[in-house]
Amino acid sequence: MRIFCLLILSLCCSGAFAQTGQIKGNIKNAAGQPAESINLILKGTGKGTLTDAGGDFEFNALPPGRYQLVGTGVGIKRIDRSVHLKADETVTLEIVSEENTQELQTVEITGRRETTYKNDLSFIASKTATPIKEVPQAIAYITKEVMRDQGTFLMGDAVKNMSGVNQFTFYDDLTIRGFRMNGGSTTQLVNGLRTFSGFWKQPPVNYLERVEVIKGAASALYGNTSPGGTINRVTKKPLATPQKSLSFTTGSFNTLRTLADFTGPMNESKTLLYRLNLGYVNAQGFRNMQFDKNIIIAPSVSFLPTEKTRINFDLVFNRSNSRLDRGQSVKGNDLYSSSIRTSLNAVNDYLNEETYLITTSLNHQFTQNTSFNVAYLRTGYSEDLLEHRSSNTNGVDSAGKAIENLVARQVFIRKTKSFMDNVSLFFNHNFNTGIAEHKLVAGYDFIQSSTPKGSGQQTANGYLLKAGGAAAYNAKTPEKYVFYNYVENGVTYSIPKPNISHYDLTLQNNNMEDPSKYIYNVTANAATTPVLYKLHGLYLQEQLKIKRLQILLGLRYDTYIDKKGYTTNNESNVTQHALLPRIGAVYSLTNHINVYGTYTQGYNPQDPVVQSNPLSGGPFDPIRSSLSEAGLKTEWLDGRLTANVSVYKISQTNTLYSANAADRPDLMIQVGKESAKGVEFDVTGNIHPNWNVIATYSYNDAKITDAGSRAADQVFVNLQKPNAPKNQGSIWTKYTFVNNFLSGFGVGLGGNFVTERNLSLNNSQTLPGYALLNGALYYKIDKFQFQVNLNNLGNKTYWVGGYDYLRLFPGAPRNFMATISYTF
Numbered sequence: 001m002r003i004f005c006l007l008i009l010s011l012c013c014s015g016a017f018a019q020t021g022q023i024k025g026n027i028k029n030a031a032g033q034p035a036e037s038i039n040l041i042l043k044g045t046g047k048g049t050l051t052d053a054g055g056d057f058e059f060n061a062l063p064p065g066r067y068q069l070v071g072t073g074v075g076i077k078r079i080d081r082s083v084h085l086k087a088d089e090t091v092t093l094e095i096v097s098e099e100n101t102q103e104l105q106t107v108e109i110t111g112r113r114e115t116t117y118k119n120d121l122s123f124i125a126s127k128t129a130t131p132i133k134e135v136p137q138a139i140a141y142i143t144k145e146v147m148r149d150q151g152t153f154l155m156g157d158a159v160k161n162m163s164g165v166n167q168f169t170f171y172d173d174l175t176i177r178g179f180r181m182n183g184g185s186t187t188q189l190v191n192g193l194r195t196f197s198g199f200w201k202q203p204p205v206n207y208l209e210r211v212e213v214i215k216g217a218a219s220a221l222y223g224n225t226s227p228g229g230t231i232n233r234v235t236k237k238p239l240a241t242p243q244k245s246l247s248f249t250t251g252s253f254n255t256l257r258t259l260a261d262f263t264g265p266m267n268e269s270k271t272l273l274y275r276l277n278l279g280y281v282n283a284q285g286f287r288n289m290q291f292d293k294n295i296i297i298a299p300s301v302s303f304l305p306t307e308k309t310r311i312n313f314d315l316v317f318n319r320s321n322s323r324l325d326r327g328q329s330v331k332g333n334d335l336y337s338s339s340i341r342t343s344l345n346a347v348n349d350y351l352n353e354e355t356y357l358i359t360t361s362l363n364h365q366f367t368q369n370t371s372f373n374v375a376y377l378r379t380g381y382s383e384d385l386l387e388h389r390s391s392n393t394n395g396v397d398s399a400g401k402a403i404e405n406l407v408a409r410q411v412f413i414r415k416t417k418s419f420m421d422n423v424s425l426f427f428n429h430n431f432n433t434g435i436a437e438h439k440l441v442a443g444y445d446f447i448q449s450s451t452p453k454g455s456g457q458q459t460a461n462g463y464l465l466k467a468g469g470a471a472a473y474n475a476k477t478p479e480k481y482v483f484y485n486y487v488e489n490g491v492t493y494s495i496p497k498p499n500i501s502h503y504d505l506t507l508q509n510n511n512m513e514d515p516s517k518y519i520y521n522v523t524a525n526a527a528t529t530p531v532l533y534k535l536h537g538l539y540l541q542e543q544l545k546i547k548r549l550q551i552l553l554g555l556r557y558d559t560y561i562d563k564k565g566y567t568t569n570n571e572s573n574v575t576q577h578a579l580l581p582r583i584g585a586v587y588s589l590t591n592h593i594n595v596y597g598t599y600t601q602g603y604n605p606q607d608p609v610v611q612s613n614p615l616s617g618g619p620f621d622p623i624r625s626s627l628s629e630a631g632l633k634t635e636w637l638d639g640r641l642t643a644n645v646s647v648y649k650i651s652q653t654n655t656l657y658s659a660n661a662a663d664r665p666d667l668m669i670q671v672g673k674e675s676a677k678g679v680e681f682d683v684t685g686n687i688h689p690n691w692n693v694i695a696t697y698s699y700n701d702a703k704i705t706d707a708g709s710r711a712a713d714q715v716f717v718n719l720q721k722p723n724a725p726k727n728q729g730s731i732w733t734k735y736t737f738v739n740n741f742l743s744g745f746g747v748g749l750g751g752n753f754v755t756e757r758n759l760s761l762n763n764s765q766t767l768p769g770y771a772l773l774n775g776a777l778y779y780k781i782d783k784f785q786f787q788v789n790l791n792n793l794g795n796k797t798y799w800v801g802g803y804d805y806l807r808l809f810p811g812a813p814r815n816f817m818a819t820i821s822y823t824f
Contacts, residue, residue: 021085023067024058025093027051029076030640032689033115035097036241038076043068069093096689098639117146117692118642118685124192124232125214126543126552127221127373127426127441133633136552136584136596138215138646138680140165144236146694147205149734149748149776151249151789151817153257153281154202156800158211160752161730163680163696165213165229167800168723168760169327170809172202176213177650178676178702178724179228186420186449187225187604189232190357191314193377194222194422194447198353200383201320206259207277207298209234215680216627216648217602220554220582223445223537224604227625227652228676235314235359238273238302239263245823251789252815255283266301275300285325286812289345289510292322308365316357324351326389327807331404331505333765340797340810344409344503346388346513356380374425383527385414388500388513390806391461392761395502397495398483400475405488406502407806410461411518416527420449426539439543447535453567455528460518463496470499470519532563533605541582548589552598554582560605576622578603592635600627606656616668625652641685641693649677657716671716672706676724690736697729715763722760723801725769729753736778748776748789762804770798770811787819 023042027035034055041048042059045067051057064087071079077098083091125135132139140162152158155172159165164177172183181187183197197203205211211233218230242264249257263275279296296318303311323345331337361375388409395406426443462470464482473481473496484497488506499519503509539556562574584598602625631646652675656668678700686692702721707714720726732750737743753771773793779786795814802808 020061021064021088022058022060022090023062023069023083023085023093024056024090025095027055027057027071027079027095027097028689029097030116030686030689035076038071038079038097040069040071040079043070064089071095071097115145116640116686117143117694118640119143119210119212122212124189124212124230125218125221126439126541127192127443128428128439128543130543133594133635133642134550134586136550136586136598137600137629138631138644138648139212140215140682140696141210141212141684142694143210144205144208145692146732147208147211149692149778149787150732150750150774151776151787151791151819153204153206155205155211156202158205159213161694161696161732162213163682163698163729164215164678164700166723166725166728166754166757167809169801169803170202170325170811171200172197173199173801174231175721175724176226176228176231177215177648177678178700178721179226179650179652180722181226181228181231185226186447187222187230189222189230190316190377191235191359191361191375192232193359193375193424194420194445195357195377195379196381196418196420196449198355198381198383200324200351201292201322201353203233204279204281204294204296204318205233206261206279206296207235207316209236215646216598216629216650217600217625219578219580219602220556220600221539221541223447223535223556223558223580224560224578225602226604227602227627227650235298235300235316236261236263236275236277237312238275238300240265240270240273243823245821247819247821249817249819251817253284253286253812255281255817257281257283271304273302273304286341286815287325287328287810288341288343288508289347289349290323290325290343292320295319310363312359312361314357314359316355318353318355320351320353320355322351322353323349324385324387324389326387327802327809329390329407329503329505329806330808333805335768335799335805335808336797338505340799340813342505342508343510344388344390344407345510347510348512348515349387350385351387352384354380354382369430371428372425373428375423377420377422379420379422380417381419382417383414385412386515387412388503390503392804392806394806395495395498396473396475397493398475398478400473403486403488403495405505406486407505408461408498409500409503410459411500411515411520412457412459413515413520414455414457414527416451416455416457418449418451420447422447435546437545439545441539441541441543443539445535445537445539447537449531449533450566451527451529451531453530455530457523457525457528458520459523460499460515460520462499462519464499464519530567532566534561535559536561548587550586550588552582552584552586554600556580556582558603562605576605578622586633592639594633595631596633597630598627599629601625602627602652606654616666620656620668620670621654623652623654625650637685637687640689641683641687643683644681646680647678648680649675651675669707671704674702674704674706674721676700676702676721678702690738691733692735693731693733695729695731697727699727700724701726719763720758723757723767725754725757727753727755732774734776734778736780744780746778746780748774748778750774757801759802759804761807765802765805767799767802767808770796772796772798772811783823785819785821785823787821789817789819791815791817 038051067083069081184199186196213229215229217227244262247259258280260278266272277298281294284291298316300314358378365371391408391410394402423446429440463473482497536559541554544551558578560576565571582600586596604623606620629648633644680698683695702724704716707716730752734748736746751773755769757767759765775790792814798811
């Protein structure tokens with residue numbers, strides 16, 4: 001009997017051991033990267049675990065049976081997997097997590113978790129975290145992953161991937177759907193707040209999460225903006241998962257670049273997060289006499305004291321030392337008569353700039369449906385400049401006839417500072433009425449921009465007078481001027497002697513100059529004239545959803561106050577008002593196809609400096625615009641790829657253009673009407689987790705349709721707007737190999753094209769179209785990646801924009817950049 005009992009007990013124990021099993025696996029995100037800290041439970045068992053840094057997990061000693069694996073994490077959709085575990089079996093799961101676009105922040109405070117070319121959400125278009133496919137307006141964007149893969153460092157290289165966006169010059173100066181928008185304006189956005197830049201340098205992008213553009217006027221939310229579109233730079237935000245990276249780049253044009261990006265929690269509870277982006281760049285560029293040294297420091301801190309409250313602090317500081325490049329000059333109408341490297345600078349020219357952006361923001365969730373947001377952005381900019389530049393004309397002979405080989409020069413010495421403050425506060429409230437869902441936004445903006453007293457400029461130009469001083473040359477009174485002997489092709493000519501030596505396109509005379517010998521005049525212009533304007537804006541927006549239909553209604557009331565005669569004894573307020581409506585609708589044909597339409601109006605007061613300048617020909621009426629747009633937004637391949645198309649028409653009245661009057665350089669003309677209509681097409685995302693693509697095309701017919709009553713201005717009618725190509729497009733694709741032999745190796749290939757463009761200050765001169773081909777090679781081993789970017793493989797000569805043939809802005813010839821990066 002005892003032996004029988006022992007036998008039964010032994011069989012039971014052996015049966016128990018035989019009935020244990022294991023469930024293990026790995027979780028990756030859509031980009032194929034490990035998904036760390038995903039919370040996993042086996043429903044009804046009390047067993048739970050977290051994925052490790054490699055995305056791995058396991059459950060051991062499980063009896064056979066059916067299990068429900070549930071996974072949750074911040075920013076991902078809930079994972080549900082049914083598992084049938086047999087006795088003594090190991091089940092291995094490979095899971096790809098999906099981004100949860102429904103788990104939305106009301107403002108963009110914590111970092112973006114997506115790591116692909118595709119971005120699902122937009123905060124800028126509605127001041128709510130709305131899926132882009134549900135926004136009734138075209139939105140273009142470039143993520144940090146695209147910029148990293150293309151080796152992009154400056155904004156101009158990023159926007160070439162956007163339909164309808166083109167460089168006007170190689171400064172921070174763009175056209176969007178044919179309408180100019182540059183860094184000197186105060187309609188740019190950083191994290192949805194108004195700012196500006198110094199115009200002369202494109203902003204670096206190493207501290208940016210993405211660059212995005214709302215196509216068409218965004219006036220109903222942001223006040224006076226460009227009718228073509230509004231650029232928003234989104235800075236990198238802290239992440240709860242520690243990440244660190246270093247990169248070193250060297251290559252053509254004596255480029256040296258070092259970048260760092262660190263992020264993670266600052267305490268165990270992960271309520272205090274940080275991010276620090278650092279950059280140092282020292283490059284000469286392909287243009288003669290040019291160099292640029294940049295130091296970028298961009299820290300960000302997020303404090304999450306409770307689940308309902310988030311506080312964020314961001315700083316971007318950029319110090320730049322360089323020379324100001326005013327472009328290439330050529331002889332007559334021959335674009336190829338001088339090298340694209342030709343620059344008119346003196347050896348001792350300099351441009352020293354400092355820019356800072358300080359942002360503080362608070363988001364508090366009162367209830368599940370009600371939140372409050374307040375943010376403050378302070379922008380500061382200072383400039384210290386000495387430059388030898390074109391006078392925008394050729395040197396002349398005694399008869400006043402242009403000498404094509406000589407470019408007349410002038411000298412600017414300038415010091416200036418500008419500041420901007422933007423306070424934005426708004427409430428979000430979500431509620432339901434029957435079958436209708438509502439998202440209500442109500443807010444107030446205060447914007448103040450100022451150039452205080454203390455800026456100044458000295459200008460030296462003209463021709464030397466025998467009686468002393470300098471003046472523009474008058475061929476009717478040559479006896480008043482000093483002459484000198486100029487030798488060309490062995491022939492000596494007696495010509496007027498300039499205050500600043502002419503630039504000889506044959507001799508390429510970039511010398512060390514002595515600015516103390518010049519005769520100067522004190523100059524007042526837009527960069528140095530004291531300016532103060534304020535904007536108060538109240539707005540209300542409703543997003544209404546009824547089943548498959550969504551309607552967006554917005555209304556904004558602006559009060560714009562300009563201090564005319566600011567800092568003088570005659571200071572007075574000039575007040576203007578604007579009421580700006582917006583209406584849009586989105587209808588979901590299927591879960592992956594949406595159609596939309598929108599109408600909005602825009603408004604821009606004229607530049608206060610131009611308005612108050614007695615030589616400009618003003619005062620001028622404010623600029624008004626309207627946008628009508630319709631389109632289709634689609635998702636493919638389980639949401640990994642988006643394909644969108646939009647059709648639009650923009651009308652604008654009262655735009656100011658230079659009158660091109662040689663004797664009155666400040667004179668402006670106000671055209672009656674200009675319009676742009678076109679089609680844009682964008683594809684973005686992943687064909688496969690290891691195959692990324694972004695492709696764009698746009699057709700834009702942007703013209704002045706009414707030049708007003710002056711007969712002389714009719715020449716502008718039906719001309720394509722300056723530096724706005726009718727056709728442009730781009731493509732970029734990256735493929736990463738995953739098989740054993742080529743694992744870690746990747747290749748990128750792409751290009752962009754634009755067609756012929758008109759110049760902005762000469763209506764008879766044009767720039768030819770161009771098409772460029774670019775490539776890249778990648779190799780990743782463990783935590784290291786080696787990357788080589790090859791740009792303009794065909795070594796094409798091309799120009800990104802220009803004012804006239806004395807101020808052309810060429811693009812870079814064939815070049816390469818090699819980068820090694822380490823992530824830890």
